[in-house]
Amino acid sequence: MPELPEVETTRSGIEPHVIGRKISGVVIRQPQLRWPVPEQELRELEGLSIKKVVRRGKYILLNTDLGSILIHLGMSGSLRVISDERSALKHDHVDIQFSHGVLLRYTDPRRFGAILWQPKGQTHERIASLGPEPLSEQFDGCYLHQQCRGRSVTIKQFIMNSKVVVGVGNIYANEALFQAGIDPRKSAGRISEKRLVLLAQRIKSVLSSAIQQGGTTLKDFVDSDGKPGYFQQSLNVYGRGGEPCLACGRILSEVRLGQRSTVFCNDCQR
DNA sequence: AGACAAGCCTGTCCGC
DNA sequence: TGCGGACAGGCTTGTC
CATH class of the missing domain: 1.10.8.50 (Helicase, Ruva Protein; domain 3)
Incomplete structure (x- = not known):
């Protein structure tokens, strides 16, 4: 069950593998997570690269020039870097493939998690209503x-x-x-x-x-x-x-x- | 078999 | 009447 520390660990773990990398495709096997996966928007990201990997609360944001992919792990979700050929299992719902042969695999047996799309220049409602980060100076x-x-x-x-x-x-x-x-x-x-x-x-x-x-x-x-x-x-x-x-x-x-x-x-x- | 655990959004009810 | 706050319900599936 990912709490903030594990989300941050996941963020810092995937960052070096995807930063600056070009998205070559997105595979969606199960679009029905907490909310429907924005298939259209994700498919349009082909050819764009990941500029930044940031965390806000328990969301991980993959920033591109068109906007950000928001990923929430819910309670049973995980996000892993796969660099070898490995066939998808039952709960491997989404893959983000990169042109250097690596892919990010989103797995979530209970599907409490979410993948959302935030267009450039906008703040998704889910994130807009969040309070301060506990580790920031603002929280005291x-x-x-x-x-x-x-x-x-x-x-x-x-x-x-x-x-x-x-x-x-x-x-x-x-x-x-x-x-x-x-x-x-x-x-x-x-x-x-x-x-x-x-x-x-x-x-x-x-x-x-x-x-x-x-x-x-x-x-x-x-x-x-x-x-x-x-x-x-x-x-x-x-x-x-x-x-x-x-x-x-x-x-x-x-x-x-x-x-x-x-x-x-x-x-x-x- | 059925209860339970989790994050967190949503709907409903309450009182000022 | 309106509004915010409190709280219950729901989603899902593996594990006990």
């Missing part, structure tokens, strides 16, 4: 505090709202709240600025350390199966409901917030 305790004002929703659901800040999925929301010592059930509007400053710091640190780990563990993901293995080791709470807190030993609680599994320590988080 002061910003978080201002956004939280008057909001009754739980702090966990709040930080997972992509209009507030992008890229904080269920795993890292649980972890950041644990590290900040904040009860995930607490209303966003009822948390002091001081504690929100700490939360913003923890969101940044947990994401950036995951990017670093992703970078090392997945450095050869391009020719492997791309499955992440990096996060399991450093998780304090996610997936550990009913097990002892690693800090104090008390059994971790598990509840559902916004239909999402939420694990926390009743002693360490208040």
Whole structure:
């Protein structure tokens, strides 16, 4: 399940293989992803080259002179560089072929992901409504505090709202709240600025350390199966409901917030 | 077999 | 009446 760190790892992993490369064709085997794949627009890209590979939230953008291909991995998607002859499997929905013989293969068993088209000079609606990047200067305790004002929703659901800040999925929301010592059930509007400053710091640190780990563990993901293995080791709470807190030993609680599994320590988080 | 997990968009309902 | 916020539902398929 790609969260921001894995999307960033994917971005940096594919970048050197496709930057400056000319698109020679696009193969669409399954156009029915979260939204229909813009087949027409993608086919018109033949002959154009990739100018830049950037990330915005959990989207990867492949920039060309005509516009950008937006790729979202959903929860089960992956994007791999294929440099040898390898026949497509059941869930290999889209290939972007390059003239130097390499192709980018989009795979997504559950098809929660998306491939969208953003014409040059425009900003796709999906991206236009996104909040700031968690690792940018714009996102800090002061910003978080201002956004939280008057909001009754739980702090966990709040930080997972992509209009507030992008890229904080269920795993890292649980972890950041644990590290900040904040009860995930607490209303966003009822948390002091001081504690929100700490939360913003923890969101940044947990994401950036995951990017670093992703970078090392997945450095050869391009020719492997791309499955992440990096996060399991450093998780304090996610997936550990009913097990002892690693800090104090008390059994971790598990509840559902916004239909999402939420694990926390009743002693360490208040 | 059926429940569950995931990201995140959309529709509906609520209260000011 | 309008509007934003809160929340449930839906999509999909592999795994338990």
